[in-house]
Amino acid sequence: NEFTGTIPEELWSNTKLQSLLLDMNNFVGTLSSSIGNLLDLTDLNLASNNFTGTVPLLLGRLESLVNIS
Numbered sequence: 001n002e003f004t005g006t007i008p009e010e011l012w013s014n015t016k017l018q019s020l021l022l023d024m025n026n027f028v029g030t031l032s033s034s035i036g037n038l039l040d041l042t043d044l045n046l047a048s049n050n051f052t053g054t055v056p057l058l059l060g061r062l063e064s065l066v067n068i069s
Contacts, residue, residue: 003027005028016040017040024048027051031046036059045067
């Protein structure tokens with residue numbers, strides 16, 4: 001897709017989201033701690049972007065998360 005910029009904060013309010021595959025884009029900035037709101041998330045792929053900073057601790061809340069990269 002070659003998306004650029006930051007991930008919109010509104011995305012993290014989609015609490016029914018189960019799969020988030022944003023790999024191979026040009027996203028920048030940090031991941032919002034609001035990622036911890038995605039309690040139904042089972043698949044997360046953020047590889048091959050240009051994120052900075054640390055992984056939000058609230059990622060640990062995602063007990064349904066099976067695949068992450």
